[in-house]
Amino acid sequence: MSFLTLEGIEAFYGPSQALFGVDLQLNEGEVCALMGRNGMGKSSTIKVICRLLRHSAGQVQFDGKDMAALPPHKAAQAGLGLVPEGRRCFPNLTVQENLIAAARPGPWDVSAVTRLFPRLAERRDQSAASLSGGEQQMLSLGRALMTNPRLLLLDEATEGLAPVVRQEIWAAIRQLKAETGMAILLVDKSLAELRQVADHAVILERGSNVWSGAMTALTAEVADRYLGV
Structure with missing residues (x-):
């Protein structure tokens, strides 16, 4: 099956x-x-x-x-880990807060996500609303990975x-x-x-x-x- x-x-x-x-x-x-x-x-x-x-x-x-x-x-x-159409980050939360909002135990943690997307490490304390569209998409993908799907x-x-x-x-x-x-x-x-x-x-x-x-x-x-x- x-x-x-x-x-x-x-x-x-x-x-x-x-x-x-x-x-x-x-x-x-x-x-x-x-x-x-x-x-x-x-x-x-x-x-x-x-x-x-x-x-x-x-x-x-x-x-x-x-x-x-x-x-x-x-x-x-x-x-199941979803990266939805339109990104849908939490605009008033920081990058770090977005990543940990739905985190579940597993190999994908903040360190692993920021190794995949170094730009998120640079923006860690910025609000999601302040990111470019591309950075928001990286954040949306990183947030899905943090659920360890x-x-x-x-x-x-x-x-x-x-x-x-x-x-x-x-x-x-x-x-x-x-x-x-x-x-x-x-x-x-x-x-x-x-x-x-x-x-x-x-x-x-x-x-x-x-x-x-x-x-x-x-x-x-x-x-x-x-x-x-």
């Missing part, structure tokens, strides 16, 4: 259906790219996994456990960032894959960067699976059809 399994997931926002039978599998130590154009159900799928959106049909299993009945904080305690979920972690900062974030993701063996589910639009780090991909269109397979099998034709503008 896969580490994370979604089978036939359907989900709604009020009367509007967002997901139509989404399937996804991720094994321990793997990186999966969840892809698709804007509004195709990627963030909704992440929300279902983290229990921020309840599914109306299908099954979500994490490490062999049914996640359906869990509230979001219990899903986090089970080992077994599965890290990144929802558009490089969206809207300057190219040099994007490269720092991607370098950190590659380091996490190489050195930690952590399972990672990535939502991002940068196909070139995803090809460097992802083992396999799932592409959604209008809330449904339209392609899945090894990243090496994702052809330019398929990418153009489902990901192109």
